[in-house]
Amino acid sequence: MGLFRKITYSFLLFLLVSLFGLSPTFAVTGEHPVLIISSYNPDARQTSGNIYDFMEEFERLGGKAPIALENMNCKSFSESPLWKSKMKEILDKYQGKRAPVLLVLIGQEAWAAYLSQEDSVRGNIPVLTALASRNAIILPDDSVDLKTWMPDAVDFFDNYADSSIKAGFVYEYDVEANVNLIKKLYPDTRNVAFISDNSYGGVSLQAHVVAEMKKHPELNLILLDGRTNTIYTISDKLHELPPNTAVLLGTWRVDMYDGYFMRNATYTMMEAAGDIPTFSITSVGIGYWAVGGINPAYRPLGKDMARQAVRLLQGPDSDRVEVEVIPNKVMMDSKIVKEQKLDLSFIHQPIEMVNETPSFYEQYKYHIWTVGTILVVLLTGLFVSLYFYYHTKKLKDELEDSESALREAKDRAEESSRLKSAFLANMSHEIRTPLNAIVGFSDVLASGGSSEDEQQGYVDIIKTNSDLLLRLINDILDVSRLEADRVTFTFENCDVVPLCQRVLASVSQARKSENEFIFECDRESMDMRTDTQRLQQVIINLLSNADKFTRNGKITLKLEVDENKRVAIFSVSDTGTGIPLEKQKLVFERFEKLNEYVQGTGLGLSICKLTVEKWGGEIWVDPGYTDGARFMFTHPLDIEQPKK
Structure with missing residues (x-):
């Protein structure tokens, strides 16, 4: 909304002044206003924009005084004798209750017209100025020939420091710096x-250049004055310039016939100047003609003027003079500098380069951003798609694994149910057989009538079947405790060679077997830490199992040591019926019996497997042995802590 108001106000101001030639007064009803006097620079947008910014910021900062606006409608320098009287007329309008609390001068002509007034006219009203140069000329009398008049330049800070001007912003056109720049880059100059035009700015700038060039007597100054030339005559003179000449541009808007020319005039001069090195003291021609120049750093001043105005009206330091000189900057045409290979290393301040070829990124940054954004979106979409694809695939794999696990669990459950049924059937048979013998022969003993030898035979039968029943129950308890991890091993140092020999002898005697029991070991003794009872149990189970399936054969217990793996290797080999290759892994399962007609529960090998794994070993059937069956298991040599 603020931008719309600004554009509207500037447009109306421009229309009133340029179309109707009015000198309007925009004033808020009230006494003692802030009086703005504009000399009307032809660049109306700059003037009106600064005025609007001033009014808006002044109100925002709490300025209470009404604002009145007067326009002097200054044009060419030919009218300059009238400006002094115009200024006096405006000042005379604001007397008594209408006397302004602050006077704001905008533009070179208003500035000069005010400085040309008598002290009695200027009075003691505080003044703020802007869009003016510190170097000015005092306006001439009516009797002066304006076309040939060569005024002397005056400096505000040297000549008017004690005036009523308390604040503002002024430009400083540094002729000395520009001449030194010309001499450095073109030493043969x-x-x-x-070049200056027929405006107050052009004439005052020419007076300033004439004064400054006296510091360089080695250089000849040629004045191309718009008061006595048109664009065409100056173009002719540019053709006729002597060798080793450099052009210094001032301003060019108004010629000797008061005709207005904007940039098209400087283009015409540029064509006439040819290859003459051209510099600008005001930024005119930079970017299409001039090599460069040292110019004021022009900027909008309306808001800064408002802040100074509020300070002058309300601040405790309102009496302080604060006229700010706008700093200069170095501007150079990058294209010309590169074409002529000019060395700028002597310039020790920042240089603003115009016509600089932008980098590839600067030329196509919006295209790059667009393509980059599209790529980011596409890549993001790709990554999101890949994420969901792999996430979906992972879920699918997990579902398949779950389905496979469920099938496996179902199969295991069915197998477990089958084994349980088989186990119950087998147990009922295994338990019933010794129980029948115990009950039957107990009844026979109880009935009497038997001889002493017969009674002793019955007792032996009852004892044998009682031992069988007890062993059966112990096996079931061992499996349950091992699977529930409720068995604690007690490890101690033990010489396993004599232990194996004793176990072999006891099994041979207990089984009353017709098989030959053999022990093989290349050591006479071997100490290691083990649970003696559990180790004996495993060996006894394997030897008893081998004896059960062997008739009139050999059963060999062998002990070896693998120093690399630090394990003892036990093996029990027989010359019995053997085990089919496809069933060798099944023999360690619970309740598994390869021959249903052989006495036993099918728990012995399962107990062996659980026990061996408990102490950290492995047990397996040797698939390469074909003379019967060979069971092998390992026992670590280095057991520091017992496993629970």
């Missing part, structure tokens, strides 16, 4: 042609 002998002439400087200065």
Whole structure:
């Protein structure tokens, strides 16, 4: 909304002044206003924009005084004798209750017209100025020939420091710095042609250049004055300039016939100047003609003026003079500098380069951003798609694994149910057989009538079947405790060679077997830490199992040591019926019996497997042995802590 108001106000101001030639007064009803006097620079947008910014910021900062606006409607320098009287007329309008509390001067002409007034006219009203140069000329009398008049330049800080001007912003056109720049870049220069137009700014700038060039007597100053020339005559003179001449641009808007020319005039001069090195003291021509120049750093001043105005009206330091000189900057045409290979290393301040070829990124940054954004979106979409694809695939794999696990669990459950049924059937048979013998022969003993030898035979039968029943129950309890991890091993140092020999002898005697029991070991003794009872149990189970399936054969217990793996290797080999290759892994399962007609529960090998794994070993059937069956298991040599 603020931008719309600004554009609207500037447009109306421009229309009132340029179309109707009015000198309007925009004033808020009230006494003692802030009086703005504008000399009307032809660049109306700059003037009106600064005025609007001033009014908006002044109100925002709490300025209470009404604002009145007067326009002097200054044009060419030919009207300059009238400006002094115009200024006096405006000041006379604001007397008594209408006397302004602050006077704001905008533009070179208003500035000069005010400085040309008598002290009695200027009075003691505080003044704020802007869009003016510190170097000015005092307006001439009516009797002066304006076309040939060569005024002396005056400096505000040297000549008017004690005036009522308390604040503002002024430009400083640094002729000395620009001449030194010309001499550094073009040391053969002998002439400087200065171009200025038929405006107050052009004449005052020419007076300033004339004064400054006296510091360089080695250079000849050629004045191309718009008061006595048109664009065409100046173009002719540019053709006729002597060798080793450099052009210094001032301003060019108004010619000797008061005709207005904007940039098209400087283009015409540029065509006439040819290859003459051209510099600008005001930024005119930079970017399409001039090599460069040292110019004021022009900027909008309306808001800064408002802040100074509020300070002058309300601040405790309102009496302080604060006229700020706008700093200068170095501007150079990058294209010309590169074409002429000019060395700028002597310039020790920042340089603003115009016509600089932008980098590839600067030229196509919006295209790059667009393509980059599209790529980011596409890549993001790709990554999101891949994420969901792999996430979906992972879920699918997990579902398949779950389905496979469920099938496996179902199969295991069915197998477990089958084994349980088989186990119950087998147990009922295994338990019933010794129980029948115990009950039957107990009844026979109880009935009497038997001889002493017969009674002793019955007792032996009852004892044998009682031992069988007890062993059966112990096996079931061992499996349950091992699977529930409720068995604690007690490890101690033990010489396993004599232990194996004793176990072999006891099994041979207990089984009353017709098989030959053999022990093989290349050591006479071997100490290691083990649970003696559990180790004996495993060996006894394997030897008893081998004896059960062997008739009139050999059963060999062998002990070896693998120093690399640090394990003892036990093996029990027989010359019995053997085990089919496809069933060798099944023999360690619970309740598994390869021959249903052989006495036993099918728990012995399962107990062996659980026990061996408990102490950290492995047990397996040797698939390469074909003379019967060979069971092998390992026992670590280095057991520091017992496993629970």
